[in-house]
Amino acid sequence: GEDVEQSLFLSVREGDSSVINCTYTDSSSTYLYWYKQEPGAGLQLLTYIFSNMDMKQDQRLTVLLNKKDKHLSLRIADTQTGDSAIYFCAESGDDMRFGAGTRLTVKP
């Protein structure tokens, strides 16, 4: 079946920018999401973007959407050790469809 795809691992140094990429499948998805999962916790909605937008910025987070290529990215500026977590992208058609998650490790 069609999958929402993400790279599984990303490692950056504290203070650097992190970019997590995702390709989605459903061109009719109206919203695309980024969730964060910290150890032992549930998924926390970080941000979402409406499909007619190509960029959304929220403090240290920047979401870029390339609808033609069905590519979504999440940029975290000035990455901190507290940003270490698993990040899931998701698309919504009739229901939510998630990627496998990208484990971000931030090294001091």
Add this chain to the structure above:
Amino acid sequence: EAGVTQFPSHSVIEKGQTVTLRCDPISGHDNLYWYRRVMGKEIKFLLHFVKESKQDESGMPNNRFLAERTGGTYSTLKVQPAELEDSGVYFCASSQGQGNPYEQYFGPGTRLTVT
């Protein structure tokens, strides 16, 4: 305000046994969702309740899985009999509305291990 809670946090059972997972949504949220993440793979949708009714159960893998939400409050997900491939993390989420954007609030998940 309390978030979505799930019980138990971990469960280890033998193949063929029965397990019941529980989810308590945020108070007042009519929509309740179950998801599963197997072996570090993608999180997959299982089903969606609106109050006590099953709105969409297209993601339920087979008839060994039974979800209920009597009274439209908490929900249970029963696996009977459990198989090895049922191992994974089961997440519950709730939301007030059901239209996009899906502002779903997730519970911490129940990690199920079938041996």
